[in-house]
Every structure is written in structure tokens, then in C-alpha cells.
Amino acid sequence: MSQKYAPYGLWESPITADAIAQDSVAMGDTFVDPVTKDIYYIEQRASERGRSVLLSNNTQKEVFGTNFNARTRVHEYGGSAAIAYNGTVYSSNLADSRVYAAKDGKINPITPEDPNKIYRYADFCVHPVHTDLLVAILEDHTDDTPQTVRNSLCVINSTAVTVASLICTEDAQNEFYAAPTFSPSGDKLAWQFWTHPDMPWEGGQIYIADVQYDPTTHTLSLSGKRLVAGQANTISACYPLWVSNDKLLFTSDESGYANLWEYTQASTKAVLSSPVEEDFGMPPWTLRNYPFASLDVNGTKVICVAWRGGRSVLYVVDIAKGSLLEIKDQSFDFVSVDHVQRLSENNFAFTGLRSNAPGAAMLCTLTGSSFVPDFQVLRSTASASSAPLSEDIISLPEPITLQVAGKPLHVVYYAPKNPEYAGSSIPGEKPPCVLGVHGGPTGLEGQGLNLLKQYFTSRGYAWLDVNYSGSSCYGRAYVERLKGNWGIADVNDCIDAIQSPKISSVVDTERTAIRGGSSGGYTVLASISLDSSAASKKKFFACATSNYGISNLELLADDTHKFELQYMRKLLGGTKQEVPQVYHDRSPVYFSANIKTPLLVLQGNDDKVVPPPQSWTIIDGIIKSNGQVEAHFFDGEQHGWRTSETIKKAIEFEREWYEKNMVRSTSAVRT
Numbered sequence: 001m002s003q004k005y006a007p008y009g010l011w012e013s014p015i016t017a018d019a020i021a022q023d024s025v026a027m028g029d030t031f032v033d034p035v036t037k038d039i040y041y042i043e044q045r046a047s048e049r050g051r052s053v054l055l056s057n058n059t060q061k062e063v064f065g066t067n068f069n070a071r072t073r074v075h076e077y078g079g080s081a082a083i084a085y086n087g088t089v090y091s092s093n094l095a096d097s098r099v100y101a102a103k104d105g106k107i108n109p110i111t112p113e114d115p116n117k118i119y120r121y122a123d124f125c126v127h128p129v130h131t132d133l134l135v136a137i138l139e140d141h142t143d144d145t146p147q148t149v150r151n152s153l154c155v156i157n158s159t160a161v162t163v164a165s166l167i168c169t170e171d172a173q174n175e176f177y178a179a180p181t182f183s184p185s186g187d188k189l190a191w192q193f194w195t196h197p198d199m200p201w202e203g204g205q206i207y208i209a210d211v212q213y214d215p216t217t218h219t220l221s222l223s224g225k226r227l228v229a230g231q232a233n234t235i236s237a238c239y240p241l242w243v244s245n246d247k248l249l250f251t252s253d254e255s256g257y258a259n260l261w262e263y264t265q266a267s268t269k270a271v272l273s274s275p276v277e278e279d280f281g282m283p284p285w286t287l288r289n290y291p292f293a294s295l296d297v298n299g300t301k302v303i304c305v306a307w308r309g310g311r312s313v314l315y316v317v318d319i320a321k322g323s324l325l326e327i328k329d330q331s332f333d334f335v336s337v338d339h340v341q342r343l344s345e346n347n348f349a350f351t352g353l354r355s356n357a358p359g360a361a362m363l364c365t366l367t368g369s370s371f372v373p374d375f376q377v378l379r380s381t382a383s384a385s386s387a388p389l390s391e392d393i394i395s396l397p398e399p400i401t402l403q404v405a406g407k408p409l410h411v412v413y414y415a416p417k418n419p420e421y422a423g424s425s426i427p428g429e430k431p432p433c434v435l436g437v438h439g440g441p442t443g444l445e446g447q448g449l450n451l452l453k454q455y456f457t458s459r460g461y462a463w464l465d466v467n468y469s470g471s472s473c474y475g476r477a478y479v480e481r482l483k484g485n486w487g488i489a490d491v492n493d494c495i496d497a498i499q500s501p502k503i504s505s506v507v508d509t510e511r512t513a514i515r516g517g518s519s520g521g522y523t524v525l526a527s528i529s530l531d532s533s534a535a536s537k538k539k540f541f542a543c544a545t546s547n548y549g550i551s552n553l554e555l556l557a558d559d560t561h562k563f564e565l566q567y568m569r570k571l572l573g574g575t576k577q578e579v580p581q582v583y584h585d586r587s588p589v590y591f592s593a594n595i596k597t598p599l600l601v602l603q604g605n606d607d608k609v610v611p612p613p614q615s616w617t618i619i620d621g622i623i624k625s626n627g628q629v630e631a632h633f634f635d636g637e638q639h640g641w642r643t644s645e646t647i648k649k650a651i652e653f654e655r656e657w658y659e660k661n662m663v664r665s666t667s668a669v670r671t
Contacts (some may be wrong), residue, residue, distance in 0.1 A: 003422035008431040008460035009663035021648035023383035033084035050642025056223030074122035079286030085126040110158035190240040197566035201283035205230035243299025273322035278306040293342040300599035307473035353448030358382040395457035397447040414463040433507040459619035487586040488570035521549015528597040543661035550620035551589040573660035592621025598628040604637030
């Protein structure tokens with residue numbers, strides 16, 4: 001087959017916005033019923049207006065009705081909306097925020113309906129003896145402002161349909177809870193706790209307490225609460241999990257990397273004989289995304305997920321020996337492994353992403369003394385209505401560590417790729433580049449198959465993801481490079497990345513678009529506006545796209561949601577009362593007159609994390625300064641796109657924007 005030539009950015013591609021939007025399915029939580037061993041997973045389906053659908057692996061059918069949305073907005077980002085125990089599935093329902101139980105085809109609410117209260121629930125754990133009692137996070141939005149939302153742990157009585165407080169203090173508006181977990185006998189409870197201004201990955205603490213059961217009232221209470229691990233602002237401990245009645249595992253970044261630790265009555269210590277310079281787990285933006293699980297009933301061996309070079313690595317850890325063994329399988333090269341759950345002896349379930357195949361709920365069986373893995377796809381997010389994507393059109397990620405001023409900077413490069421094209425019809429043309437900035441900012445742009453990126457690379461664009469200073473999974477020191485430097489270090493890293501010889505040799509740096517969402521959108525806006533940004537002074541980027549990006553840090557400090565309400569104190573070096581000039585000087589809205597870069601703004605009208613005024617105000621400033629801006633607002637959308645209609649429109653708006661501002665058209669034909 002003869003190949004064609006066309007300008008980069010104008011290649012014809014079989015990857016369409018319509019196909020991406022209609023077939024968009026994101027695999028969320030994967031979890032296991034510890035008694036029946038049934039596996040469950042939650043799919044987010046764009047074709048059903050973003051509904052989260054809870055499915056049983058045994059039946060391949062929905063557990064709840066077709067109008068049920070198995071999602072919670074605790075901490076706004078949710079996660080851990082459901083759990084299963086002995087054939088009963090419990091789930092929060094987004095529509096009314098009540099919790100429901102499903103068993104043998106019967107569905108009943110287990111939390112009361114109260115028109116005077118606005119409660120959200122998540123992160124359930126079932127008492128192993130008194131199985132109609134569940135401990136959960138309760139987030140009280142009755143007084144619904146970021147400053148007054150109250151978080152606590154509660155006990156749900158699924159028989160009586162009542163909710164009782166388990167842990168709630170006078171300072172609940174500044175407190176957070178996560179990952180409640182019972183010991184196998186049910187006589188102890190562990191949980192994660194943190195307070196403002198920490199985020200859970202900055203100063204998360206692990207507590208345990210003794211559990212008392214009162215048979216006369218059929219209630220639970222706690223006594224003897226004690227701190228096991230973690231220290232506010234200094235050491236983060238996450239993901240508590242009892243592997244036996246006397247042993248609790250968790251992660252701690254005391255060494256500078258989040259490694260596996262253990263607590264017993266005798267001691268609290270690192271599991272591994274020496275620290276590993278890899279993070280075992282992602283920062284817990286969502287609930288109960290566990291990076292490890294026990295492989296046996298005694299908790300002597302554990303399957304763990306670590307991160308190396310921006311990709312997941314699987315280890316079997318021998319708890320007694322303090323040793324680890326890496327698990328590899330060339331046929332299943334997972335770049336991201338999440339929601340790890342024990343199924344049975346040497347069997348575990350998880351959600352897996354690969355670079356060349358759709359994400360899936362997976363099952364792994366380990367055999368022999370060397371733990372040879374056998375992976376089985378339980379449910380794939382592959383399209384059911386269209387042919388599988390051919391591997392010869394997929395642009396694979398190339399992780400690169402650049403050196404900038406003697407420090408590492410991690411990026412991932414995707415080259416233009418389309419088997420129908422040999423290159424550009426314009427002699428000497430380098431491809432235009434889309435530079436992606438992830439959100440967070442304490443996050444990571446992973447390397448799993450992303451059809452938006454493939455949409456552009458198959459049309460002749462290069463794509464560069466920048467895991468800038470502050471990104472996760474490269475150790476705590478890399479995260480803390482952003483402390484006090486948000487809007488500076490991230491912007492400089494993006495510019496340094498595209499200007500580096502490694503990247504500038506393969507892309508057209510004068511035709512680079514910068515794009516990002518949420519805090520990534522902030523970096524976009526900062527790079528084209530702030531007086532401190534070299535990019536804004538010389539119009540470095542050809543164009544930009546802000547998806548629900550932050551423009552006013554002063555406003556955000558008051559009206560973002562509770563979970564991130566004080567996140568900026570460390571990122572900017574203080575509160576807006578303590579460092580008001582910093583908040584002003586780092587807010588792009590005050591420098592909109594500097595914006596000469598054509599800007600596309602996409603915003604959800606129901607966003608509570610980055611509310612719409614963040615976009616309105618900077619758009620207004622650009623218009624008043626005669627700048628070039630195009631904006632689209634989407635009704636019914638929150639923080640990110642969930643519906644097929646919005647996903648399609650957003651992709652097409654972005655493509656048209658880049659074609660207008662970066663693509664060269666020519667009648668020249670290569671022979």
C-alpha cells in the first residue's frame with residue numbers, strides 16, 4: 001500500500017470525535033466480595049450521560065436499576081461508592097445521596113430520608129460479625145459552604161435504616177476521614193485522618209481504636225484511640241489494611257518515598273529491609289484506590305503496586321523477610337494498576353491500563369515459587385459498536401527524563417503516527433505539538449491508552465505530556481519542588497521541556513499549543529499571562545486551551561470545595577491574608593491584558609471545584625483588551641466531561657482551534 005503525504009495536522013484519521021464520545025467508558029472501582037468471592041466493577045458511561053454503572057462479574061448484569069448512579073461526591077472527587085459483603089451489595093446513589101442495599105434482586109435504602117439534612121456517604125466497611133452494621137464517611141452538606149461542610153465517621157444500621165455518629169468532633173469543618181477498615185475479628189478499626197491545611201498525601205495519619213459492641217442497642221463505639229503513623233505536614237501515611245488481627249499494613253513516605261509499613265502491638269516499622277526509591281501508590285485524590293492486597297489469609301505475602309518512570313510495577317512482598325520480587329509478563333504490559341483487591345490465595349483483581357489496549361477490570365493468578373502471573377481480562381472498556389483500534393495507528397508513549405539546571409524533569413512524548421501517511425507534503429516541516437499539563441497539581445499524567453491523544457497523533461500532531469515539578473510518583477522531594485512555586489515552577493518546566501534539544505529537534509516549537517484542565521488549566525493561563533512568565537512576554541505558545549482552568553487564586557481560596565479549600569497555602573507559601581501580593585501576582589485574571597496567545601476556554605456550568613466565574617472573568621478581561629478568545633460552556637457538566645455530547649463537542653472545538661492557529665495548508669504536493 002502506497003503512503004500519502006499531507007501537512008502535519010491535516011492527516012485523515014479513522015479515530016473520530018463521535019466514536020470517542022459514544023464509546024467512552026471509564027473503568028472505576030473494582031472490588032471483591034470477601035465471602036462469596038464475586039468481583040464487581042463500576043463503569044462510567046458517557047453514552048448514559050456519565051452514569052456510573054455497577055456490574056457483577058458473575059452475571060455481567062447491573063446490580064441496581066438502570067436509573068441508579070453508583071457514584072458519590074464525598075470530597076467532590078468521590079471513589080469507593082460501593083462495597084459487597086456476603087452477597088449484599090451496598091452503594092451510594094448520586095441522585096439522592098442515600099445508600100442502598102441489593103441482594104437477590106431486592107433493592108432497599110439503608111439510610112433514612114430527611115429533607116432537613118444533606119448527607120453524602122462513601123468508603124464503606126462492613127463489620128465482620130454484626131454484618132448489618134457499616135462504618136462509612138459521612139459528609140454533611142446541610143450548611144453547604146466550603147467553610148462549613150462537616151466530615152465524620154458514622155455507623156449505618158442497614159436493618160433499622162438509621163445512622164449514628166462514630167467519630168465527630170467540634171472541628172469537623174476542618175477534618176477529613178478515609179479508609180475505615182475493620183480487623184478480621186471486628187474488634188479493631190483503623191482509618192486515615194488529616195486536617196486543613198494538609199492534603200492526605202502531605203500529612204495523612206493512621207489511627208486505630210478498639211471496637212465495642214452493645215448488644216442491647218445493637219450499636220458500635222470506639223475506645224483507646226491511638227496514633228499509629230503519620231505526622232501533620234511532615235509524613236504521610238495512607239491506605240491502612242488489616243492483613244491479620246494483629247497486623248496492619250499501610251504506606252508511609254517517611255523515607256522520602258511512599259513504601260510499605262506495618263504496625264503490630266510490638267512495633268511500627270518499614271516492611272522492606274531497605275527503602276525503595278519508588279512510590280507504592282498514587283496520592284489518594286479518590287477514595288479506596290488501594291495499591292496493595294494480601295495474597296494469603298495470614299498476610300505473609302502481599303501484592304504491591306509501585307511507580308517507576310511514571311509506570312506501574314508489580315511486586316510480591318514477603319512481609320517476614322522484608323524482600324520483594326518484581327512480577328513481569330510481556331503479553332500484558334500494564335502502565336497503570338489501580339484498585340488492587342484480594343480474591344483468594346495468590347489471586348487478586350485490579351483495574352489495569354495499557355498503552356496499546358483499552359483499560360479493563362483484570363484478574364491475576366500467581367503460580368509457583370517465582371509467582372508467574374496469568375492475567376485474565378474480566379471486562380474491557382473496548383468499544384462494543386466499532387472495530388478495535390489497529391495497533392499500527394497507536395502512537396506509543398516514550399517516557400523521557402530531561403535534565404534542567406541539574407535537576408530531573410519527567411516528560412512523555414508521543415510521535416505523529418498514521419500508517420496511511422509517510423510524512424508531510426511540506427518539505428522540511430516538523431509537526432506541531434500539543435503540550436499537555438495534568439491537573440492536581442499533585443498528580444501524574446499516566447501512559448495508558450488515551451484516545452484524545454491518539455486522535456491528534458493520528459492527524460499528524462506530536463503530543464508532549466509534562467510531569468512538572470510537583471507531580472506525584474517520583475518521590476516526596478519532587479512533589480515539594482512546587483511548594484511556594486505554583487505558577488512559576490510548573491510554567492518554567494513546560495517551557496524548558498518544549499525547548500529542550502531532545503524535544504525541539506522533533507517538533508516545531510513555534511507551533512506548540514499548551515492545554516490543560518483544572519490546575520493544569522491554571523498553568524496554561526499562567527504561562528500566557530503572568531508578568532513572571534517568559535512565555536507571556538514573547539508569546540511562546542501558538543495557542544492555548546483551558547479546560548475549567550483557574551484564573552483567580554483569591555476567589556478560589558474562598559469558593560472551591562472543602563477538600564481543596566486550603567490546598568493553596570503550601571503551593572503559594574501562605575494564606576491570601578498572609579501573602580496577598582502572591583495571590584494577586586499569580587492570578588492570571590489580573591494580567592489578561594498580557595494575553596496575546598489565542599485562547600480556547602471550555603467550562604462546565606455545574607463545576608463546584610473550579611466554579612464558572614473563574615472562566616467568565618478572564619474571558620471578559622481578554623475581550624476588553626482586544627485579545628483572541630473563544631469560549632464554550634456546558635450545562636449539566638461538573639469538573640470534567642461525562643456526557644457523550646460534551647465530549648464530542650470539546651474534542652472538535654479543540655481540533656478546530658489548533659487547525660486555525662497552528663496547521664499550515666499548502667497546495668504543494670510531494671512526489
